[in-house]
Amino acid sequence: MDGVTDAAFRLVVARQGRPDVTFTEFTSVGDICRGPDFLLSSLIFSEEERPVVAQLYGKDPALFYQAAHVVCELGFDGLDINMGCPSRNVASSGSGAGLIKTPDLAHEIMRAARQGITDWAGGQPVAAVGLKQARVELIRAMNVNRSGRPDVPRRSIPLSVKTRLGYDSVVIEQWISHLLEERPAVISVHGRTLQQMYRGAADWAAIGRAARVAGGTETLLVGNGDIQSMQDVADRIREAQVQGVLVGRGALGTPWFFRNKEAARALANGSEATGPRLGERFDVQADRVERFRVMLEHARQFEALFGNDRFPRMRKHLGWYCKGFPHAAAMRARMVRASSSADVERIVADYALSEPLSAAVADVPARSAPPASLSCA
Ligand SMILES: Cc1cc2nc3c(=O)[nH]c(=O)nc-3n(C[C@H](O)[C@H](O)[C@H](O)COP(=O)(O)O)c2cc1C
Structure with missing residues (x-):
């Protein structure tokens, strides 16, 4: 897309x-x-x-x-x-x-x-x-x-x-x-x-x-x-x-x-043996901590690959992550103005201070080394 x-x-x-x-x-x-x-x-x-x-x-x-x-x-x-x-x-x-x-x-x-x-x-x-x-x-x-x-x-x-x-x-x-x-x-x-x-x-x-x-x-x-x-x-x-x-x-x-x-x-395939029964809900509903971790990892990967100049292209993704949880709209309003993964981290930290989410901040992974393959010389 x-x-x-x-x-x-x-x-x-x-x-x-x-x-x-x-x-x-x-x-x-x-x-x-x-x-x-x-x-x-x-x-x-x-x-x-x-x-x-x-x-x-x-x-x-x-x-x-x-x-x-x-x-x-x-x-x-x-x-x-x-x-x-x-x-x-x-x-x-x-x-x-x-x-x-x-x-x-x-x-x-x-x-x-x-x-x-x-x-x-x-x-x-x-x-x-x-x-x-x-x-x-x-x-x-x-x-x-x-x-x-x-x-x-x-x-x-x-x-x-x-x-x-x-x-x-x-x-x-x-x-x-x-x-x-x-x-x-x-x-x-x-x-x-x-x-x-x-x-x-x-x-x-x-x-x-x-x-x-x-x-x-x-x-x-x-x-x-x-x-x-x-x-x-x-x-x-x-x-x-x-x-x-x-x-x-x-x-x-x-x-x-x-x-x-x-x-x-x-x-x-009509197989009930290995899958859940028909009608059973089996979508993964990632919780907020997981959602924020993935969002931050995504922002860091984007930055490592495309650099800060192109970070505005990342904002729509940040907006899409911010839905379906308490005060998501307020977080989205800040995320769509983020200019770096550090901004994303700060916004998540602020959210965690106002919500009982300390694990999200404490455990956000350190900058994962992006595969060297992702930067185009
Ligand atoms: C922002 C955006 C960009 C898209 N870019 C492409 C594209 O580059 N190539 C393509 O085959 N389809 C593209 N599509 C169409 C989607 O691949 C897909 O056919 C369409 O959104 C319907 O599927 P969906 O309801 O699962 O999104 C794009 C759709 C959107 C919304």
């Missing part, structure tokens, strides 16, 4: 609950291939997050071919093409959900990305696809920071697509049939059209129809939209017969969301 699922958030999520797979913020293929260096910071990740998939957007197949080399060279576990972003500056230029209107171009892009993956796995040097030498050096430096090695083993990674039900009307059956011709490993469907943006409820019946179209193929169909709990995960998987779900906004301020995924999996 753009502006949200950066490397700091994903690391906290991986440590708190570990989803089966995680995605980067979407990144423009043009920026990857020839944009300024700092734009590659959306492709920083840590080994703890794996499997981690890089999500790209754009409309130029040649750039997808080049960018696929970069994604592979950085050691990602998959490449996902965004065909669902509704924002005006992305979709109206023909990228993101704009591709639903140009299925031939969508095909071409998928083929170019796959060819890039195949050629890279076959040994083609990333320096041979027209990237500037400085970009190649930056990729190597990112790898060294993450894993201590400048390069990664060559292998073919899966190609997937994330999309919506349609542009201005639901055309999901035809659209999925088009996409299936390119045999992506996974198609994720957000149950709204571009025109709906985020309005109304996600249409899981339409997602279920998409799953039926993809049934019997080797492509996994994953549904997305409005999942707020692990009970929702189990219910949607069972009802729509999808092979999995993506969770976005439900994990904001709750990076421990995925802790009980095994219980949801058991429920979705």
